[in-house]
Amino acid sequence: SQIQTIEAKKVAKAKNMAFSFDIDGVLVHGDLPIPQGKRALQILNGDNELGIKIPHIFLTNGSGKPEQARCAQLSKILQNPISTDQFIQSHTPMSALASYYDSVLVVGGVGYRCREVAEQYGFRDVIVPNDIVAWDPTIAPYREFTEYEKAMSRPRDFSKHNINAILVFSDSRDYATDIQIIMDLLLSENGRLKTKAKDPVSQRIPIYFSQGDLLCPTEHWQPRLSQGAFRVGLEAMYKALTGVDLERVVYGKPELATYKYADEVMASWMEQIHGEEKLPENIYMVGDNPASDIIGGNMYGWNTCLVRTGVFQGGENDENNPANFGVFPTVLEAVQAALRKE
Ligand code: G3P
Ligand code: MG
Numbered sequence: 001s002q003i004q005t006i007e008a009k010k011v012a013k014a015k016n017m018a019f020s021f022d023i024d025g026v027l028v029h030g031d032l033p034i035p036q037g038k039r040a041l042q043i044l045n046g047d048n049e050l051g052i053k054i055p056h057i058f059l060t061n062g063s064g065k066p067e068q069a070r071c072a073q074l075s076k077i078l079q080n081p082i083s084t085d086q087f088i089q090s091h092t093p094m095s096a097l098a099s100y101y102d103s104v105l106v107v108g109g110v111g112y113r114c115r116e117v118a119e120q121y122g123f124r125d126v127i128v129p130n131d132i133v134a135w136d137p138t139i140a141p142y143r144e145f146t147e148y149e150k151a152m153s154r155p156r157d158f159s160k161h162n163i164n165a166i167l168v169f170s171d172s173r174d175y176a177t178d179i180q181i182i183m184d185l186l187l188s189e190n191g192r193l194k195t196k197a198k199d200p201v202s203q204r205i206p207i208y209f210s211q212g213d214l215l216c217p218t219e220h221w222q223p224r225l226s227q228g229a230f231r232v233g234l235e236a237m238y239k240a241l242t243g244v245d246l247e248r249v250v251y252g253k254p255e256l257a258t259y260k261y262a263d264e265v266m267a268s269w270m271e272q273i274h275g276e277e278k279l280p281e282n283i284y285m286v287g288d289n290p291a292s293d294i295i296g297g298n299m300y301g302w303n304t305c306l307v308r309t310g311v312f313q314g315g316e317n318d319e320n321n322p323a324n325f326g327v328f329p330t331v332l333e334a335v336q337a338a339l340r341k342e
Pocket of ligand 1 (some may be wrong): 022023024025059060061062063213215216217226227
């Protein structure tokens with residue numbers, strides 16, 4: 001019975017813990033799995049000493065695809081089931097904005113996918129930059145517009161239509177066109193193209209960014225520029241043109257709102273796994289980017305684990321935002337250390 005008591009204690013402790021995983025640079029590099037990630041997920045999905053499932057959610061600054069499609073793709077790459085109920089992309093919490101704005105410009109991502117994402121979130125009138133180029137190609141002087149793009153666009157007379165907000169959902173595929181159109185809208189009278197505001201601040205429509213990472217780890221040997229770098233460029237141009245700072249809202253890690261949203265997802269996922277909607281006491285965040293995953297997790301009271309498979313390539317720990325639980329070669333060692341501790 002002593003063995004039974006020890007076992008029961010272990011189970012109780014295991015039920016009071018959970019993980020929050022970053023994706024890029026922790027579990028995958030682009031479309032390739034990080035092999036230790038696969039194993040780490042198998043362990044949490046029940047292949048462990050206690051034979052129980054350890055709840056885990058995915059909190060990524062990634063973007064550009066509907067949640068359903070991205071989860072299906074990741075489940076295949078990582079050979080472990082990933083449900084949309086345990087999955088938060090950078091733009092997922094932005095669905096709440098759908099009730100505030102009638103007409104939005106959605107920027108970024110491949111083709112017209114972000115229009116699809118926004119429509120799934122409930123936005124009623126979703127405009128993408130290509131709709132505007134199709135209406136008036138001179139707006140983007142260097143843009144070459146293909147027949148396919150023309151066919152897929154939904155032009156209308158945007159000089160007779162107010163756009164109420166700009167939502168940057170994902171990485172721009174054409175900085176020149178996107179920055180030009182965003183700037184035209186920011187400088188317009190209440191989001192009406194071919195007008196110019198008398199006052200750049202009071203008549204300016206709001207702009208939101210889904211995340212602020214400067215860099216993103218990929219298959220390339222050095223991380224690539226990400227949405228944060230695009231934003232910094234846009235802000236500098238706006239300031240140079242108007243003399244005033246661009247007010248903006250940024251979602252994603254390490255913003256507080258995103259961690260609060262993660263708590264809600266975590267609590268309802270706990271219910272699916274353990275039958276009780278309650279936040280575990282010990283949450284372990286595994287990330288590769290000190291300036292996003294680790295600083296955010298530290299501020300939010302999570303146990304932070306920094307891995308060496310992504311953005312972080314430094315020494316013993318990050319100097320500015322050290323991980324409080326430790327630095328590990330890969331996600332597998334991080335998960336094993338956390339399980340040992342609990
Ligand atoms: O920085 C862009 C994005 O791909 C990062 O994703 O999963 O590392 O938060 P993740
Ligand atoms: Mg990452």
